Amino acid sequence: MITTEFVPGSPCWLDLGATYVRPTASFYGSVFGWAFESMGEGEDMEGGMFRKDGKIVAGLGQLTEEGARSAWMIYFSVTDADATTRAVEQAGGTVRVAPRDLGDWGRMAQYSDPLGGQFAVWQPGTDSGVELVDQPGSLSWTELYTSDAAAAKEFYGGVFGWQFSDMELPGGGGTYTLITPAGLPEDRMQGGLMELPAEHLALADGRPYWHPVFAVDDCDATVARVTQNGGTVQMGPEDAEGVGRLAVCLDRSNADFVVLTPARS
Numbered sequence: 620m621i622t623t624e625f626v627p628g629s630p631c632w633l634d635l636g637a638t639y640v641r642p643t644a645s646f647y648g649s650v651f652g653w654a655f656e657s658m659g660e661g662e663d664m665e666g667g668m669f670r671k672d673g674k675i676v677a678g679l680g681q682l683t684e685e686g687a688r689s690a691w692m693i694y695f696s697v698t699d700a701d702a703t704t705r706a707v708e709q710a711g712g713t714v715r716v717a718p719r720d721l722g723d724w725g726r727m728a729q730y731s732d733p734l735g736g737q738f739a740v741w742q743p744g745t746d747s748g749v750e751l752v753d754q755p756g757s758l759s760w761t762e763l764y765t766s767d768a769a770a771a772k773e774f775y776g777g778v779f780g781w782q783f784s785d786m787e788l789p790g791g792g793g794t795y796t797l798i799t800p801a802g803l804p805e806d807r808m809q810g811g812l813m814e815l816p817a818e819h820l821a822l823a824d825g826r827p828y829w830h831p832v833f834a835v836d837d838c839d840a841t842v843a844r845v846t847q848n849g850g851t852v853q854m855g856p857e858d859a860e861g862v863g864r865l866a867v868c869l870d871r872s873n874a875d876f877v878v879l880t881p882a883r884s
Contacts, residue, residue, distance in 0.1 A: 620753050620759075620806065620807065620808065620809075621752045621753050621758060621759060621760065621761075621809050622752060622753065622807070623747075623748070623749070623750065623751070623752055625696040625743070625747050625748055626696065626800050626803065627696055627697055627698055627779070627780075627800065627801065628695055628696065628697075628779035628780060628781055628800045628801055629695065629696050629800045629807075629809055630693055630694065630695055630696075630758065630761045630809055630810065631694055631695065631696040631741050631743070631747060631748030631749065632678070632693075632694035632739075632741050632748045632749055633677050633678070633691055633692065633693050633694065633749070633758060633831050634666075634677060634678030634679060634680055634691070634692055634694075635677065635678070635679050635680070635689070635690070635691050635692070635874060636680055636681070636682035636683075636684070636687065636689055636690060636692065637666075637679060637680070637681070637682055637689050637872055637874070638681075638682050638689060638872060639872070640665070640666055640667075640679060640680075640681055642871065643679060643689075643870065643871065643872065644657075644667070644669075644679055645848075646848050646849065646850065646870050646871055647669060647679075647870070649844055649847075649848045650841060650844045650845055650848060650850070651669075651671065651756040651833065651835075651841075652671065652756055653669040653670065653671055653676065653677075653756065654669070654670045654671075655667055655668070655669055655670075655679070656668045656669075656670060665680060665681045666678065666679045666680035666681055667679060671751055671754075671756040671757055672751065672756075674749075674750035674751035675749055675750045675751070676749055676750070676751050676752075676756065676757045676758065677749065677758070688822070688823065688873065688874075689870070689872035689873060689874040690737075690822075690823075690828065690830075690874050690875070691829070691830055691831050691874055691875070691876060692729070692737065692738070692739050692829075693738055693739065693761050693829045693830075693831060694727065694738075694739040694740060694741040694748070695738065695739070695740050695741070695779060696740070696741055696742075696743065696747070696748065697740045697741070697742050698742065699742060700718040700726045700727065700728045700740055700741075700742040701718050703728065703740050703778065704717070704718055704728055704730075706777065706778045707730045707778055709777075710733070710773075710774050710777045710778055711733040711774065712730050712731060712732050712733055712774065712778070713730060713731040713733075714728065714729075714730055715729040715730055715731055715737065716728055716729035716739075718742075720744075722744075723744050723745045724744050724745055724746040725741055725742055725743045725744040725745070725746055725747075726741075726742040726744065727739060727740065727741050727742070728740050732771065732774050732775070732827065733770065733774055734765060734766060734767060734770065734771070734826060734827050735823070735826030735827060736763060736765060736771070736823075736826060736827030736828055736829060737828070737829070738829055753834060754834060755834050755835055755836045756833065756834070756835065757833065757834060758831050758832070758833060758834075759832055759833065759834035759879060759881070760809070760810055760811070760831075760832035760877075760879065761798075761809060761810035761811075761829060761830075761831060761832065762810055762811055762812070762813070762829065762830055762831075762832060762877065763810070763811075763812040763813070763827060763828070763829050764812075764813055764815050764819075764820055764827060764828055764830075765812055765813070765814060765815070765820075765827035766814065766815065766816065766817045766820060766825070766827065767814065768794070768796055768812060768813070768814035771812050771827065772796065772812070775798075775812075779800075779801065780800075780801035780802075781798050781799065781800065781801060782798070782799040782800070782801060782803075783796050783797065783798060783799075784796070784797045784799070784805070785797075789860055793813065793814065794813075794814070795811050795812075795813050796811055796812045796813070797810075797811050798810045798811055798812065822873065822875055828875075830875045830876055830877060831876050831877070832865075832876070832877040832878075832879050833876060833877070833878050833879070834879055834880075834881060835878045835879065835880055836880065837880060838855070838856045838863075838864040838865060838866055838878055838879065838880040839856050839864070841866075841878045842855070842856050842866045842868065842878065845866075845868045845870075845878075848871075849870075849871040850868055850869055850870045850871060851868070851869045851873075852866055852867070852868055852869075853867040853868065853869060853875070854866060854867040855867060860882075861882060862879070862881070862882055863879050863880050863881040863882040864879070864880045864882075865877055865878065865879040865880070866878050
């Protein structure tokens with residue numbers, strides 16, 4: 620499970636790059652009940668923070684990179700962003716945004732893995748990350764779709780020291796790899812990765828991509844709000860044995876995310 624006791628290699632922050640900030644904020648407010656705290660005013664506002672029950676759950680920013688798609692970016696906690704950058708380069712990854720300070724809050728960097736999957740890291744200063752996780756309307760899991768699971772495990776294992784365990788999906792659905800931070804027990808699993816053919820990765824033009832999984836009280840009701848507010852559904856809702864009821868959704872700008880009502884233990 621994801622907690623706010625962030626350790627090296629654990630997801631600690633996520634933000635969304637959107638072409639149009641205001642309608643995107645409205646969409647997620649309607650779907651998850653998030654309150655948006657803007658950093659500016661008017662149609663040209665650059666972005667801000669999403670809160671759930673007063674606690675920060677994610678960020679939203681203006682998409683400025685030419686040709687980039689609207690997508691969620693997941694940040695993993697590190698003790699030294701510069702050392703992580705060297706590890707990324709040595710493992711064959713690419714630096715998209717070199718390490719830089721964001722005031723006293725912390726230090727960040729963004730990368731691509733060797734196959735093009737984008738991710739980021741956060742070296743905490745006064746701010747360690749999001750304030751609410753693993754509760755309805757907040758991050759509960761992270762997931763990588765990739766065309767080469769073995770290569771992904773080698774790269775991310777080398778960079779973060781993650782521990783991996785494989786499980787076979789029911790009905791011949793393939794192998795799903797579970798991710799746990801270095802040195803922690805399996806009850807601290809934080810995400811998974813799954814190998815898919817490149818043609819199934821059309822959202823990112825065949826490249827791997829990470830997406831967040833948000834916990835919700837009622838998957839079907841959440842999916843209804845997604846479609847009522849201009850989003851679409853790629854898969855589901857459907858039941859996953861031992862996991863819960865889930866659906867893969869797209870917002871108005873085709874940024875992907877998953878909603879999950881966890882199975883009762």
